Structures are given as structure tokens and as C-alpha cells.
Amino acid sequence: MIQQIFKKICIVILTGWMIWPWFAQAVEPEDTMLMFVGEALDVLSIASRREESARQAPAVASVITKEMIYTNGMFTLGQALTQVPGFYMAEKEWGTQPYLRGIADSVLFLYDTVPMQSDITKSVHPLDGELSLAPVKRIEIIRGPGSVLWGPDAFAGIVNVVPMTGKDLNGAEAGLFYGYPGDPKGFYINAGHDGGEWDSFISLNGREGAADDRVGNVEAFWGDGTGVPVAPEDRYGYVRADRPYSFEVVGNMNIRDWVTLSGRYSDYTKPYSMADRDNELVWLESRSNPINYIKLEGKKNLDPNSALRFTGYYSEIDSSYEVIDLEFDPSESSTYGELIYDHDFLSGKGLLTAGGAYRNKRVSDAPIWDSYLPDYLGPDNTTFLPSITEEDYQTELWSLFGQYSHKIGKADVSFGLRHDEHDSYEDSLSYNLGVVWSPVSAWMLKALYGTAYRTPFASQLIEEEEPDLEEINTVSLEVSWQPKDRFGFSVCGFVNHISDHIMEDSYAGLSEPNHQKIYGIELEGRVVPVDGLELSANLTALKNSGPDETYFYNDYIFVRPDGTIEKHYVEINYPFDTGPDRLLNLMAKWEPFDTVSIFCRAGYFSSQNVICTTCDTDTIESVPGVWLADVALTARDIMVPGLDISLYLKNITDQDYQVPGTYSTIDGEPFSFLITLKKSW
Secondary structure (H helix, E strand, C coil): CHHHHHHHHHHHHHHHHHHHHHHCCCCCCCCCCCCCCCCCCCEECCCCCCCEECCCCCCEEEEEEHHHHHHCCCCCHHHHHHCCCCEEEEEECCEEEEEECCEECCEEEEECCEECCCCCCCCCCCCCCCCCCCCEEEEEEEECCCHHHHCCCCCCEEEEEEECCCCCCCEEEEEEEEEECCCCEEEEEEEEEECCCEEEEEEEEEEECCCCCCCEEECCCCCCCCCCCCCHHHHEEEECCCCCEEEEEEEEEEECCCEEEEEEEEEEEEEEEEECCCCCCEEEEEEECCEEEEEEEEEEEEECCEEEEEEEEEEEEECEEEECCEEECCEEEEEEEEEEEEEEECCCCEEEEEEEEEEEEEEEEEEEECCCCHHHHCCCCCCCCCCEEEEEEEEEEEEEEEEEEEEECCEEEEEEEEEEEECCCCCEEEEEEEEEECCCCCEEEEEEEEEEEECCCHHHHHHCCCCCCEEEEEEEEEEEEEEECCEEEEEEEEEEEEEEECCEECCCEECCCEEEEEEEEEEEEEEEEECCEEEEEEEEEEEEECCCEEEEEEEEEEECCCCCEEEEEEEEEECCCCCCCEEEEEEEEEEEECCEEEEEEEEEECCEECCCCCCCCCCCCEECCEEEEEEEEEECCCCCCCEEEEEEEECCCCCCCEEECCCCEEECCCCEEEEEEEEEC
16 A cells, blocks of 8 residues: 555656756745755764754764865775774775674665665675775765664664765866785876856776785686586696776766766776685685666755655666686666655754655575585585575565654754565664754763664575564764864763674575674764864774574585485584774874875774684684774875875884684785875866
């Protein structure tokens, strides 16, 4: 019934949408829906689906501006989030895995509000070279659930990457970079035009990264379709990974605040090496998950106090995975439409955001593993290949949601509700409550409660008829004090309660449902003691309680006399993986001259367990914590106006450290530098 009503509403609204621009008046009423304007302050739009100050938003929110990206040595999204409290960017063989508030793979990543997620595996994140920050205007961050306005997967937090427009760059800029070790290099070109009533922007960038220098000793395995692996005498050899590369085009066009057309095209490949738990067998893999989309947005001011907004996009992921000498080519596509109604009540004291959405997702050739690959690669196996199936499926999601905020004295009270109706798994109800109170201008208190759900893995949908959805309930309490522009401090305490939590092993399926509580505190401080010098720091501390993870590992296969195969499983228990339980950033930014800035960061993450679903759990291996230091130097207007040079130095003390990999420890990133040259016109 909801589907039929909503479809009729969509048809009526979209028909009217097509004819409105032709009959619209030359001058629209001034948009009163904008609560906050000012690029000098931190602005974000994902907390209430409207622009507002991060400090006043009903969320634990922060913003990374373009200036910070440029001067603070943030070359990738992962490097940017490392400097934000609550985030830990884990180094893995295949790239970077994000942890937020002690939960891995729990962030909804958006690019211009379009999800950058995969349903095939939860380990696809745009944190490395596949996403350039050159065309980015700002990065909006929310720590805490956001499913009411953003749907499933806004689990522990949201990160929205906002690209520039022609209003931000009325001209052109180009840049080159080169680094060491491994000779990474690349370029970017940004061009924008502000025509007053309209503007446009386009960016092209490409890069070639450093190759994985670990040598592989398994060069062939899957054979030529005979159903048996390559013979051991032909299986082993000497092989190295190719260099990773990426190419990206981002663009948008805006006609006032009426219509926006935007899109992204990308292509990248990341080769890397993997090793078994004993580091004896090393094989090469490669992954490519380019996320492309085209999006249309529109807005119609119905009167000075209300507006109707439409968003529609089509996105696709044409993936490619290569494991030794076997290649998979799964693909995903999403069609999404959303209508939102905004209304101001009582001269702006009450603000309503309500709407509905429809999403259709198609997945083709999703690989479902039922075996642990390294167990098959040894010379003793001459008969069996790992069990892999490739599945197609389609899901539909209908959503109705609303959020209302009301100003009572010096407090803003908000609450929201969302109903998601799924055709492939159980329906879900998300809700949030929040109070933002500022007794005086220097003090701000936020009390927040929110829930969220996570979309099941592809293997969950295939193996279970209606899998239980992983759910999180989060309580956050934040107090901030900012008596003047030169000083600020905040403290935030939170509790995450997770139920029906499931982990995915890349080669061997899913863990059993689990539950967990995570308690944490996040501290932030900033001071400007003298003009040109800014000191800042943040600290995150975590503690969790709950049962160990349980995983059933297929340790051997028994072949019966009649030829049938019986698999034997053993139960393995291992601790819940929160990543490091202590994170610290100490940062300083000094501008001795108007055209020169120096940024220094000392970061620490504490010891962590090496969690491996198929390892011996009698003795849990751990790696010690480590301090890392980075420096960024930027000089503007070198010799000619608009010519800038930057030098980014990572791990300047060349710390030799280990971090948990997928099945064993791996070396952390060594000392590296990157030099960039930028010219603006």
C-alpha cells in the first residue's frame, strides 16, 4: 500500500517538476530555508539536510575545510580522517580500513551525498588513491548514527565529501606531484566558471602509486578449467605486483538554486600481496571498484517558508577482483529517487524536514566464498579447489522519514523517525532524539540518542532467507566551550550498543551474530597563543564489553567412498576487534609569513590484537602502539602570483612498526615524501 501511494505521489510531483521551470517567475522569493551562511565558519549539511554550523548542529559534527586539506598534509581521505577524533585508519594489504568509535567498516561514505558503498563486501572505502581531494571543497563528518535522514549504513557515522562548484573556483588551477619511495606521481586540473545565474565546474585527475614491494611465491593455482589446481611443480615461482593507478573526472552545473546536475567517473586498479597466517605462502591479488554516478537535484520554493526538493541518481560499480590467476567481474547498480518537503513554523522556531525515497539495487556475479583459500595453496593439495559461487540478486527499498526541530528558549529540541520497507530482509525503524542547549554563547551542550541498521552482506542475503539486521543504539553527550576565536575545548562521551553484529572473512564466510557495548570519550582542544600559531590536540579512549566473536571454520574435507564431499567445521572464538583503544593527535600550525605555513602532527595509536578468524586463538598475538610524526610545508605565490609549492613528509622518524594485516602482521608505512606544484589562474 505504501509503495502504491508513494509511486502516485512521485508521478505527480515529477510531472509538475518538469513544467515548473517554464512557468517560474524570473525572480524567486528569497530562500528562508538556509539557517546559516558563511564560509568562514564550519558549515555542514548532513545533520539536518540543510546548511548549518557544525557547532550548532544536532549531531557530534566537524568539518575539514579546503584550507585544512591543503596545508595540513591531507592527500587522501584516509589521511584527513586520521586527524579527527574517534577515527582510526587501519593499514591493510589492500588499502585502508576505517574504524569509528571502535567499530570497523561502520561509516557511510558519501560523495556529494551519493553513497560510495558496496553491498558485495563492506571493505570498499574511498580512502586511498582512488579518490582525489584536489576538487574537494570540504569534508563533512558526523560521529554517531544518521539513519533517519540517510538510511541504512549510516551506522557509526557519516562522511560526506563535498566537491567544489563554479562559485568556489571562477578560473582554473592545475597541479603536479611526485613522491618517494616507489615514485608515485600524478596530476590534476580544475576549471570553474561563475556566470551569476549559473555556474559550472569540472575536474580531471590521475595518479600512479607505488607498487607493493613484497614478493609473491604463488604465481598460478586455478588452472585452465579442469576442476583441479595447478600441479605443485608449476604453482610456485617469483612474481611482483604492478603499480596501482587511478583516473577520475568530477563535474557539476548549477542554475541558481533550482537545478543541479553533477556526476563522477573513475577508474582505478590496486594490485597488492597477501600472505597466510605463517607468512610462508604469498600470493598476489588486485581489486578495482570504480564508483560512478550521475545525479539530478532540484528545488522549488513553494512560499517564503516552505520548499520542495528532489534528488535522483544512478550509480554503478563495475568491479574486478583478481586472485592469483582467477578473475571475478561483479557489478552493482543503484537507482535512487527522493522527495523532501521543508517547512518553517513560528517564524523559524520550528523546522520540519519530511520525505520519502525509493532505491533499487541490482547485483550481478557476486562471489560467495565457502573456503579458506590459503589452506588450498600448499603443495599437499593436488585435488581440491575452494568452493566459490557467483550470485545475482536484486533488492528494493522504500522509505518514509521525517525530522522536526523546535527552539525552546535557548535550547533546540529535535526528533526524527524513519521507516524502511525492504523486499529482501526485515523492515526497520530508525529514530533519533536530540537537545542542543547554549545557556551562554561560549557554552554548548548536546545530548543525543540515535539508532541505525546495516545492510546485510551479499553472502547473508544468499545464505539466509530474511537475515536479522545489525543494529546500533548510541547515546552521546558533548560539552563544548569556546569563549573566543582563539580558544576552544570540547569533551564527548558515548555508549554504543550493537546487536546482531556479524563479521565477514574474505575467504570463508560469516561469523555468528554477536552483541557488544563500547564506551568511549573524545576530547578536543584548540588554542591560538599568538598570531600565526595554532595548537590543537584530540584524544580518543575506548573500552568494550561483550562476548567473543564465534566463527565456524572448515578445517578439512572428507571424501566418502561414493564420491560425495562432507565438510568438517570447528568452532573458533576470538575477541571483538575495536582496533586501538587509545588514539592521540598533537598538532601545530605556524604561519611565519602570509605566504608560508608549516604544519606538524604527532599521532599515537595504542597496541592492538592481531585478529584472525582462522588463527590459533590459544595465544592472541598483539602489536605494540607507536608514535608517528608528519610535517607539511606550504609556500604560496612563489616567484609569480598563483604558483604554490607544498612538501608533505610522512613518518619523518622512519619508525619501523607492525600492524595487523588480514591473516598476519604486515609492515607499517615507512618514511615517505610528496612534493606538489600548483598554479592558479
